[in-house]
Amino acid sequence: MSTSKEVILEAVRRNRPASCAAPELRQAWTIYPDRRAQFIDVLTAVGGTAFAVRDEVDLNERLRLLPIVCDARKTVSLLPGIGEPNVDLSNVGSPHALADVDVAILPGEFAVAENAAVWITDRDVPLRVIYFLCQHLVLVVPAGAIVDNMHAAYERLASSGAESTSVFAEPIFGAFISGPSKTADIEQSLVIGAHGPRSLTVFVLGT
């Protein structure tokens, strides 16, 4: 008896249409004269907050002024020297133990100007749930790491893994995050803070 896999693949093979070439993805896509300004504009429009900061000293000063940081009882930071963390993620065994984290300050690898998405991964983050379970999320992205659009973003991902291979060549979780969690499921009214973080603050670091 043939397996379901064989039956499905056989049916697909029998029914597949005539061959049709894959399109060339390289085009003259829209680019932005000032990617950082575009990123900040779009992030603001999707309900996030962005700050351009000179250096880590500047970043820490701005951070201290944020009400969400001042009011936080539990803070996680995975960026050495950034913020005043009081929860050490490497000592936390279960993701469930992070349920009461107020603020998480985490690395963003790069950002996309077009749609204010920040690419994050669990490569150096032991419990990936922290990006989604904290009440307020703070991401730090190097100013030099803002690409124009999603095409450039995937081009970057194709060579940012180990030995310049695809980042997806090994098991990894990665996500584009654009703004705070939101819903419009009750009468199309936009509500910020659905299940995930109630706010997203992105610091664009450096010049």
Next chain:
Amino acid sequence: MKAHPTNHATAAAAFVADLDRARWHDAALWAARGRRDRAARSVPEWETLRDMASHIKLHTMSRLDEYLEQFESNATRLGAQVHWARDAAEHNRIVRDILQRHGVKRVVKSKSMLTEECGLNPHLEAQGIEVTDTDLGEWIVQLRHEHPSHIVTPAIHIKKEEVGQLFHERLGTMAGASDPPYLAEAARQHLRSVFLAADAGITGVNFAIAETGGVVVCTNEGNADLGVSLPKLHIACMGIEKLVPRAADLGVFLRLLARSATGQPITTYTSHFHGPMRGGELHIVILDNGRSELLGSTDFRRSLNCIRCGACFNTCPVYRRSGGHSYGVTVAGPIGSIINAAANPREHKSLPSACSLCGSCSDVCPVKIDLHQQLFISRRQLALAGLVPRTKRWALKLTAAVLKRPWLYRMAGGAARTALRMLPRWLVYSRWNAWGRRRELPGAPRESFRELNRKSKTRRGGSQTRRGVRLSGETRP
């Protein structure tokens, strides 16, 4: 497929009986169409993207078997376990077996039209497994023991006062409260405890990448990510048509999806799962359930391009005014009318007629499915298969007989114009005249178009030119 065999027109009559609600529903969806338009206009290369997306899908379909195998081999290499399901029953059995093997009692699910299609929830509940739909809209319909009426905004048919009443009864929110932020906060608090208590998470899949073996899930609420990052077990359920060849193809689709769906530049979360969470398990269930048959249909295979953005729902004048439940299927709207009538013509024969052939759906579709053409072809096939109701068949035969005979056509036209003027109102607006329901017929003109045209020619001195036919009496819809 979960089918409640219904006649669309009959079911829609119940929806439009509440005129205020029907108007409110219409306006809510039209606003979504407006947001989509603004987002599309903000991207200069929008049409190039649509064209490209359509071609990527057609290319993928032409080698779907190879891409499915490539996907399985890469996903397996990354540590995921891939399962194949021919139909809904096999899909449900696979998911249930995985859950039972892990002793799972509580599952959180993010929005997945595929698991709706398979009727997974009742199947698992019958085995004593508690399933919670965690997308806010889907949770609301789950609490009301309903099904989503829209693939992107499942609770679009429900008013905030009704959500307020529901939450008052189920969550103990204040009586009479209907403020969306207050209600959403109550849901957040409640569902947080459900997430933390879950033993497994189930998600749908927006895209599966053959080249890398990963699956991509798009949400705004963050529910999918919470649901599969707390428990160690993640089951992702996908149809065979979700494949794309390369990760770079997502650059095209992700620029189109959220803009078409809600007018956002991208969904808040676009999560790429490559292999299981550290110390966890990732199972990917690949479902056929009639899709491979659809692939073989030259008329309808392009409906497999669909990325489930819902833009065709939001723009459709029939969907907006009749509501998703009147279709009686999991995926309603123009795209649902095509795939359901193709899969099961006898049961869903009324759906392709829930369409005015205005073509707006084809204009907004981000992957360029020729929706209105397919709906038209579908109607013809249903007629050829003898699945058109007798009254309609007779009416069409009569129309054909009249149109074949110019003298009869002229006579019938004259008779109708006179009759409309002379007949008493109760007769013209009787139950036999569907066109007179809920609207006033336009006044019958004294002369036919032919007569007007002849007169106009005479006035111009018998000129034989064909130009200049005046259409001043024309009414625009």
